[in-house]
Amino acid sequence: MIKCIAIDDEPLALRQLSEYIKTVPYLSLESSFESALEACAFMQEHAIDLVFADISMPDINGIELANSLPAGTKIIFITAHSEYAYDGFRIDAADYLLKPISLADFLQSVSKVNERYFKRNDTLPEIKQDKNHLFIKSEYRIIRICFSDIRYIESKREYVRIVLDGQEPISSLMSITKLEESLPASMFMRVHRSFIVNLEKITVVERNRIIFGNDTYIPIGDSYSARFQEYVKRNFI
Numbered sequence: 001m002i003k004c005i006a007i008d009d010e011p012l013a014l015r016q017l018s019e020y021i022k023t024v025p026y027l028s029l030e031s032s033f034e035s036a037l038e039a040c041a042f043m044q045e046h047a048i049d050l051v052f053a054d055i056s057m058p059d060i061n062g063i064e065l066a067n068s069l070p071a072g073t074k075i076i077f078i079t080a081h082s083e084y085a086y087d088g089f090r091i092d093a094a095d096y097l098l099k100p101i102s103l104a105d106f107l108q109s110v111s112k113v114n115e116r117y118f119k120r121n122d123t124l125p126e127i128k129q130d131k132n133h134l135f136i137k138s139e140y141r142i143i144r145i146c147f148s149d150i151r152y153i154e155s156k157r158e159y160v161r162i163v164l165d166g167q168e169p170i171s172s173l174m175s176i177t178k179l180e181e182s183l184p185a186s187m188f189m190r191v192h193r194s195f196i197v198n199l200e201k202i203t204v205v206e207r208n209r210i211i212f213g214n215d216t217y218i219p220i221g222d223s224y225s226a227r228f229q230e231y232v233k234r235n236f237i
Contacts, residue, residue: 036060107158192221
C-alpha cells in the first residue's frame, strides 16, 4: 500500500482529489490538508510515500514543499497554472497534473508513478468468481456482484464502470478485457471496444445500437456487429 496525503488550499479541489485517491486500491489516503504547513507537521510524525500537492499555496508553495520532503517521498504536482510545469519537473517531481483533473488523467498518472517508483504488482484488482457471481475490488472494498444484476459494463480507459439494476454503478481499476475473461460467455457479449452487455437485459435494438431505459444507448461496433447479429438471428421468431 502506498501511503499518501493530499494538499490543496481550495476545499472543493481537495475534496475531489481525496475522492480520486480513494478509488485506487493500492493508495492509502492518510490525511488531507488545506495548509502545507500542517502537512509538513504531519509528515514529521508519519512516514508518507507520495504527496499530491497544489503548487500555488499561500503559506508554503509546492516547490518549497517538495524541497523539504524526506528522502524517498515522491510528489505529484497539481495546479491550474501550466507555467509552473517547468519548475515542477526541474525538481524531479514524480508527475504533474493540470486542473481541472479528470479521473482518467489521475488514474493514468498514478499508474505511471506506481510503476516507475513503487513497482507494485497490485495495479489490477483480483477477480474471484463462481457460477452466479463474482467478487471485485472497488476502492477499499471487496464487493459481491451477481451476474443477473449487471446491465452493462463500460470501459473508462484505466478503469471499468459496472452498471447494475437498481443500484449505484461500481467502478474498479482494471481493464475491460480482464473483466470480460471472467464473465460467462453465454450471458455476456462485448459489442463495442468500450462496452459489454448482459444479453438477458436487452429489450430494444435499433439502428445498430442497444437501448437500455429511456436515455442509454450502447453502440454496436463494426468489428463486433456480425457476432451480435448472429445472436439476434438465433433468438429471432
